[in-house]
Structures are given as C-alpha cells and as structure tokens.
Amino acid sequence: MSKLRKFQRRDTVPAALLIADTYTQFNSGEYFNKKAVQQYIDYYDPEKNSTTDLLEKFKKTQIFFVAIDRNKIIGLIRGNPGKIVNLFVDGKYHHNGTGKKLMERFQAEAKKINSKEIKIKSSLYAVPFYKKMGFKKTTGMRNFHGLKIWPMRKKVG
Ligand SMILES: CC(C)(COP(=O)(O)OP(=O)(O)OC[C@H]1O[C@@H](n2cnc3c(N)ncnc32)[C@H](O)[C@@H]1OP(=O)(O)O)[C@@H](O)C(=O)NCCC(=O)NCCS
Numbered sequence: 246m247s248k249l250r251k252f253q254r255r256d257t258v259p260a261a262l263l264i265a266d267t268y269t270q271f272n273s274g275e276y277f278n279k280k281a282v283q284q285y286i287d288y289y290d291p292e293k294n295s296t297t298d299l300l301e302k303f304k305k306t307q308i309f310f311v312a313i314d315r316n317k318i319i320g321l322i323r324g325n326p327g328k329i330v331n332l333f334v335d336g337k338y339h340h341n342g343t344g345k346k347l348m349e350r351f352q353a354e355a356k357k358i359n360s361k362e363i364k365i366k367s368s369l370y371a372v373p374f375y376k377k378m379g380f381k382k383t384t385g386m387r388n389f390h391g392l393k394i395w396p397m398r399k400k401v402g
Pocket residue numbers: 267268271272331332333334335338339340341342343344345346365366367368370371373374377
C-alpha cells in the first residue's frame with residue numbers, strides 16, 4: 246500500500262519521469278495534433294530540462310503530493326486549490342486505490358484553503374476515474390492546444 250507525503254525537492258526528477266512515462270503509456274493517443282503530445286512529454290522529460298527548470302515548473306503549483314511505495318514514487322497529484330494540473334499513477338500500480346487516495350488528499354487540502362470547487366482538464370482515459378470521484382463533465386470534449394481533453398468539475402466544501 247502506498248503512503249502519501251508532500252513533494253520534496255529531491256523528488257523533482259523521479260516525479261517528472263513518472264509524468265512523462267505514464268503520459269506516454271496511457272495518454273499519447275489523445276490528440277488533434279500529434280506535435281502537442283511530444284510537446285507535453287518534452288515539457289517534463291528530465292533529459293530535455295535541467296532539474297532547476299523542472300523544479301521551477303513544479304513550484305507553480307501550491308499543492309503537490311507524491312505516493313511512495315518501497316521508497317519509490319509511484320503516483321503524484323499537483324495543482325492549485327481550484328484546479329488539478331497533474332494526476333498520474335504508475336501503470337504497474339493502477340486500480341489499487343492510489344489515485345483515489347491522492348485525490349482525497351488534494352480535496353482536503355483545497356478545502357482547507359477555502360476552495361469551493363475543483364476543476365480538471367481530464368484526459369479521455371481518466372474520465373471514468375473522475376466520474377467515480379464525483380466529478381461531472383461540464384462541456385463536450387475540447388481541443389486544448391492540440392490535445393483532446395474533457396473539462397470536468399466537482400463541488401467541494
Ligand atoms: C486515472 C488514474 C490516476 C487512476 O489511478 P488509480 O490508482 O488506478 O485509481 P484507483 O485505483 O484509486 O481507482 C479509484 C476508482 O476509480 C476506478 N477507476 C480507476 N481507473 C479507472 C478506469 N480507467 N476506468 C474505470 N474505472 C477506473 C477504480 O475502479 C476505483 O473504483 P472503486 O473505488 O469503486 O474501486 C490512473 O489510471 C492514471 O495515472 N492514468 C494515466 C494518466 C491519466 O490519465 N491521468 C489523468 C490526467 S488528467
């Protein structure tokens with residue numbers, strides 16, 4: 246069972262790698278413009294960004310938790326009180342409750358900061374997961390800089 250803790254500086258490279266690898270594996274077919282997929286992966290790829298640059302990117306979000314199993318980062322969630330930016334769980338650990346745990350922690354944190362709702366530009370893959378977590382689709386599928394996304398939201402508090 247994974248444990249959650251706050252993101253720390255030393256998590257920068259493994260967290261970026263988890264995003265790039267998991268996105269490649271599960272989400273890279275969700276595009277209007279294929280270049281957008283590569284841009285997304287490149288934005289996090291530790292071989293294309295210095296650790297300092299990645300850390301700067303991660304610092305843009307106020308809430309950031311990682312899930313750890315046997316000293317390894319196997320999941321993460323980050324965002325600002327009203328908005329989730331990334332939620333990824335390593336494919337080897339899917340359907341084990343880690344995504345739900347990360348989401349509940351995010352929600353609790355957002356509530357503390359007085360957030361009334363949480364928005365997400367969901368990947369197509371994650372729509373059933375977010376539905377289970379109580380999110381609702383707000384519009385149809387959207388083109389977000391060439392990526393297929395599905396806006397969803399959930400009221401909290
Ligand atoms: C979406 C994601 C984070 C879910 O993580 P997870 O750890 O597998 O989720 P959990 O095991 O906590 O699942 C919670 C519930 O959602 C359900 N669920 C999870 N993934 C699902 C899927 N793809 N389809 C249908 N139901 C799903 C589970 O069955 C579970 O239901 P239960 O509480 O009734 O048992 C993970 O699949 C992932 O990283 N996907 C790739 C990246 C991605 O698309 N991220 C979202 C970006 S917006």
